[in-house]
Structure formats: structure tokens, C-alpha cells
Amino acid sequence: MTDGMVIVGAGECGGRAAFALRDQGFDGPVTLIGEEAHHPYERPPLSKDVLSSDELPEPKWVSLPERFAERGIACITGTSVRAIDRQRKTVELANGATVPYARLLLATGAQPRRLPLAPASERVAYLRSYTDALAIRAHLKPGNSLAVIGGGFIGLELAASARKRGADVTVIEAQPRILMRGVPEEIAEVIAARHRAEGVTLSCGRGLKSIAEREGKVFIELTDGETLQADLAVIGIGAQPVTALAEAAGLALDNGIAVDATLATSDPDIFAAGDCCSFPLAIYGGRRVRLECWRNAGDQGALAAANMLGKGEAISSVPWFWSDQYELTLQVAGLADGAATSVRRDVAGGAFILFHLAQDGRLLAASGIGQGNVVARDIRLAEMLIAKAARPAAAQLAQPDVKLKALLAA
Ligand SMILES: Cc1cc2nc3c(=O)[nH]c(=O)nc-3n(C[C@H](O)[C@H](O)[C@H](O)COP(=O)(O)OP(=O)(O)OC[C@H]3O[C@@H](n4cnc5c(N)ncnc54)[C@H](O)[C@@H]3O)c2cc1C
Numbered sequence: 001m002t003d004g005m006v007i008v009g010a011g012e013c014g015g016r017a018a019f020a021l022r023d024q025g026f027d028g029p030v031t032l033i034g035e036e037a038h039h040p041y042e043r044p045p046l047s048k049d050v051l052s053s054d055e056l057p058e059p060k061w062v063s064l065p066e067r068f069a070e071r072g073i074a075c076i077t078g079t080s081v082r083a084i085d086r087q088r089k090t091v092e093l094a095n096g097a098t099v100p101y102a103r104l105l106l107a108t109g110a111q112p113r114r115l116p117l118a119p120a121s122e123r124v125a126y127l128r129s130y131t132d133a134l135a136i137r138a139h140l141k142p143g144n145s146l147a148v149i150g151g152g153f154i155g156l157e158l159a160a161s162a163r164k165r166g167a168d169v170t171v172i173e174a175q176p177r178i179l180m181r182g183v184p185e186e187i188a189e190v191i192a193a194r195h196r197a198e199g200v201t202l203s204c205g206r207g208l209k210s211i212a213e214r215e216g217k218v219f220i221e222l223t224d225g226e227t228l229q230a231d232l233a234v235i236g237i238g239a240q241p242v243t244a245l246a247e248a249a250g251l252a253l254d255n256g257i258a259v260d261a262t263l264a265t266s267d268p269d270i271f272a273a274g275d276c277c278s279f280p281l282a283i284y285g286g287r288r289v290r291l292e293c294w295r296n297a298g299d300q301g302a303l304a305a306a307n308m309l310g311k312g313e314a315i316s317s318v319p320w321f322w323s324d325q326y327e328l329t330l331q332v333a334g335l336a337d338g339a340a341t342s343v344r345r346d347v348a349g350g351a352f353i354l355f356h357l358a359q360d361g362r363l364l365a366a367s368g369i370g371q372g373n374v375v376a377r378d379i380r381l382a383e384m385l386i387a388k389a390a391r392p393a394a395a396q397l398a399q400p401d402v403k404l405k406a407l408l409a410a
Contacts, residue, residue, distance in 0.1 A: 003100040003102040004029030004100075005026065005029070005031070005103050005104075006091055006103075007030070007032045007033065008108060008245065009034060009274075010032050010033065010034025010039065010075060011107060011275075012040065012062060012301070013107040013273050013274030013297040013301040014040060015301070016062060016305075017304050018073045018305075019067075019073070020302040022072070023305075026305075026309055030073045031073075031074045032073055033076045033091070034077050036078070036130075036131075037077055037078045037131075038130060039075055040075075042060040042061075043129075043294070046133040047133075047154050048161060050134075050137065051133060051162070051165070056134075059130045079093050079094055079095060080094045081093055082094050082245075084245060084246075084270070086270070089101055089104075089269065091104065101269075104269060105270075105272070105273060105308060106265070106273075106276060107272070107273055107297075107301065107304075108243070108245065109241075109242055109275045109297075110128075110239035110275040110292055111239060111240055112236070112239055113237050114235075118149075119211060119212060123213050123230075124218060124232075125235070127154055127234060128239075136158070136232065139167070139231055140162045140165040141165060141167060144168070145169075145230040146158075146162045146168065146169045146170070146230060146231065146233075146234065147170050147233040149172050149220070149234070149236065150171075151171050151175070151178030151204065152178075152179065152181065152236055152237070152238065153179070153323045154236040156178060156191065156195065156323070157325055160324075163200060169200045170203060171195070171201070172203045172206055173204045174208070176204055177204050178191065179191065183330070184356075186354060187330060187369045190369050191369070206222050206224060207222060208221070208222060209221040218232065218233045241257070241277070246265065246272065246276075251267060251270065252265065255278045255288070255290050256276055256290045257272035257276050257277045257278070258278055258288075259271065259273070261280055262307045262313065262314055263315070271304045271307060275291070275292045277290065278290040281335075283316075287335075289319070289335070295317075295321070296319065296320075296321075299317050316387070318333055319332075319334060319335060320332070320334075320379075327371045329369070329370065330368070331368050331379040333382050333383040334386040338358060339358060339364050341357050342357070343357065343397045343398045345378070345397055345398055347378065347400065349371060349374060350370070351369060351370020351371065351374045351375050353382070357394060360391070361391040362390070363386050363391070363397075365386065366386070381404035390408070
């Protein structure tokens with residue numbers, strides 16, 4: 001057998017990369033290896049529909065499981081890769097088998113950050129996989145109480161889904177407000193108000209002292225002396241890149257697996273993409289970032305496939321993510337840190353967008369909130385302005401009558 005392309009991690013990024021190799025004309029062996037029992041599926045529904053809908057949805061497949069065999073992709077599920085031998089150019093699976101590679105992609109993703117003081121218990125959960133979501137879903141019912149530790153995206157989406165299913169929800173956040181990372185205060189306030197209107201208790205600026213399980217309940221002791229009681233605690237305090245394989249193989253790390261603009265690691269035959277890697281972003285002066293968002297994982301999967309085939313293309317996409325809570329959708333394009341000013345543009349029905357500008361007037365990022373996809377088109381146009389390093393006049397950005405499309409053409 002000719003050595004082919006091997007992908008470790010059958011998530012969004014790994015799944016997309018496997019199909020992209022075929023779409024880009026590679027006809028040699030493609031092997032995708034994932035430790036989860038499922039074929040690649042999308043994670044965003046896990047905190048949304050999978051928890052909130054009356055009928056349990058099956059995983060939202062990256063591609064239907066039968067398509068892998070149809071496209072000649074060997075998808076090995078339920079098996080982890082335990083080592084990479086860079087000299088022999090093989091990966092070793094947990095069952096002892098080895099698979100040779102010509103080029104290797106690490107798409108190992110991220111895992112929830114663990115809270116050291118939390119006990120191992122069925123009533124203390126984390127949310128990353130479909131299996132995690134099923135375990136949490138079983139607790140979401142009227143009369144049950146849920147404590148969410150961490151007021152970030154996953155915790156807040158979970159809170160919204162739990163309210164939809166009738167559970168009582170308290171969110172405990174150590175920072176003075178929810179969504180401190182990556183979301184402007186004005187937008188966080190809209191989201192906080194919406195949660196409060198649904199009866200969610202948002203408890204910000206409060207530290208944790210201990211978590212314990214007794215008699216079928218979880219007791220959460222706060223540093224100010226109060227103890228909360230819940231049927232289930234879910235911890236959502238961020239995620240960490242999965243880098244152990246890369247580290248053991250001696251690849252360079254830097255807040256994840258360090259790759260260059262073509263997603264190559266410090267070994268030119270090994271690439272890394274998606275949540276597990278940090279990369280230089282040319283549109284922000286080559287600043288190294290690591291993103292944990294759905295579109296980036298898919299885009300980088302396709303880019304990694306192209307570059308495994310020797311195309312040498314550089315990352316050019318603008319970071320973008322969204323979050324759905326109740327009927328509200330938040331969208332953020334670009335990176336706002338480093339912005340000197342923000343300008344507000346009102347959109348229909350109370351929706352609005354904040355444009356974040358650098359000292360020199362360059363548009364760095366745009367964050368919008370509104371019902372459904374009301375801000376989607378303008379955020380898409382903002383993304384194009386960001387990609388062009390445009391310097392639109394603040395007064396024009398603030399004026400809803402001035403079409404962003406016109407600013408793009410200017
Ligand atoms: C609950 C939830 C909700 C989200 N909602 C949104 C959203 O609304 N908007 C948004 O933009 N993003 C969202 N995201 C983020 C988005 O889903 C991720 O950015 C994306 O899944 C990353 O894809 P990935 O393939 O890089 O990593 P992952 O999806 O983490 O996949 C990596 C896979 O590799 C496997 N793996 C790791 N090590 C090994 C090994 N040694 N051997 C074999 N397999 C291995 C893992 O088990 C995993 O299956 C959400 C994430 C979660 C968890």
C-alpha cells in the first residue's frame with residue numbers, strides 16, 4: 001500500500017479535511033482515526049437542540065456516515081492514537097496497530113478545562129461530546145435545578161436550553177459580568193437581561209470554595225460563605241487544546257500545537273488544524289492566535305488538506321463565531337482586542353452592531369446581537385471590510401442609512 005494521508009481526530013476539522021482531500025483530487029489512501037464512538041459530528045447543536053428539543057436529535061453529521069466508505073475514506077472510530085513515530089512515519093493506535101503516513105494531520109481539538117476542586121461525580125458534568133450532552137439532558141426537567149459554573153458561551157447556551165426544558169438555573173461566574181472574554185459589555189447586558197427575563201439567576205463576581213455531592217444533590221460552597229444546592233452542576237470554564245500526542249512527538253507548542261501560516265507544524269510532514277493549533281494571522285500583523293469556533297475548524301480542515309497535497313496556501317480567513325440563546329443570535333467577526341473606539345449601528349427590531357476600530361481607524365472587529373439572523377448580512381459585510389483592512393469613517397458606520405456594501409466598494 002502506498003503511504004497515504006492520515007488524520008488524527010474525527011471531529012469537525014478532521015472530517016472536513018478527509019473529504020477535502022478527495023474533493024481536491026487525492027486518490028491514495030485516506031485514514032481518519034477518532035477516539036469517539038461516532039463518525040464526525042458538529043458540536044454547536046450539543047448545547048442547543050440536543051439539550052432543548054423535545055425529541056432527542058441524533059448527532060448532526062459532518063457528512064453522513066455511509067459517505068466515508070463511498071468516498072474511500074477509512075474512518076476508524078472508537079480508537080485513539082497513542083503515539084507518532086516521526087522517523088518511521090507511522091502512528092500507533094491504542095490497539096497496537098500502526099498506520100503509515102506520507103502526510104499526517106493532527107485535528108485533536110480541545111477538551112473542557114477541568115475544575116480541580118470538583119469531585120468526580122455523575123452530578124458534576126462537562127459538555128464537549130454527544131455522550132456528555134445526553135447525560136446532561138437526562139437532568140433537564142421541571143423541578144430539577146442546574147448550577148452552571150462559568151458564564152461563557154457554552155454555560156449560557158446550556159442555561160437557555162435548560163430553561164426551555166423547565167429546569168431552574170443558576171449561573172455562577174467569577175468575573176464581574178458574563179462573557180468577559182470576547183464580547184463587549186453592551187452586548188453582554190442584552191444577553192444577561194434576556195436570561196433574567198427567563199428566570200435564570202446570574203450570580204457574577206463570586207468565587208468557588210468547594211463542590212461536594214451528598215444524598216443525590218450537589219452542594220456548591222462560594223467564597224462569600226453561601227452554599228447553593230443543585231441536582232446537577234455543569235462546569236463551563238473554557239477549553240484546553242489537546243496536545244499530548246504532538247508534545248510526546250517533540251513538535252513545537254505555543255498555546256496549542258504551533259503551526260505556520262500554511263498549518264504545517266515544526267515537522268513539514270505533519271500539519272495541525274482546528275481547535276488544537278495556534279497560528280499566525282496575517283490580517284492582525286501575524287499575531288499568533290488559537291480559535292475555538294466551528295467555521296475555523298471546517299475552513300482549516302480544507303486548508304490543511306490542500307497543503308498536505310503541497311499547495312502551500314496561507315490562512316486568510318477572518319475569525320467568526322456565533323452563539324444562539326433563546327431567540328437571540330450573537331455574531332462576532334474579527335478580533336476586537338486592541339480597539340481604541342467602538343461605534344454603534346442600530347439595526348431593525350432592537351438589534352445592533354458594534355464596530356471596533358483601531359487608533360488609526362482600521363476596522364478590527366464587529367459584534368452584533370439580534371433576533372434570528374437579523375445581523376448576519378451586516379456582519380458578513382463587516383468581515384469583508386476587516387479582510388480588506390478598510391478604514392471606514394466612524395460616522396458612516398454609525399449611520400444605518402449608509403449601506404456597508406457601499407463602504408466596501410469605496
Ligand atoms: C457544546 C459546544 C457548543 C459549541 N457551539 C459553538 C457555536 O455556537 N459557534 C461556534 O462557532 N463554535 C461552537 N463550538 C465550537 C466548535 O464546535 C469547535 O470549534 C469545533 O468542534 C472544533 O473542531 P475540531 O475538529 O478542531 O475539534 P473537536 O470537535 O474537538 O474534534 C477533535 C476530535 O479529536 C478526537 N481526538 C483527540 N485526541 C485524539 C487521539 N489521540 N486519537 C484519536 N482521536 C482523538 C477527539 O475525541 C474529538 O473527537 C461549540 C463547541 C461545543 C463543545
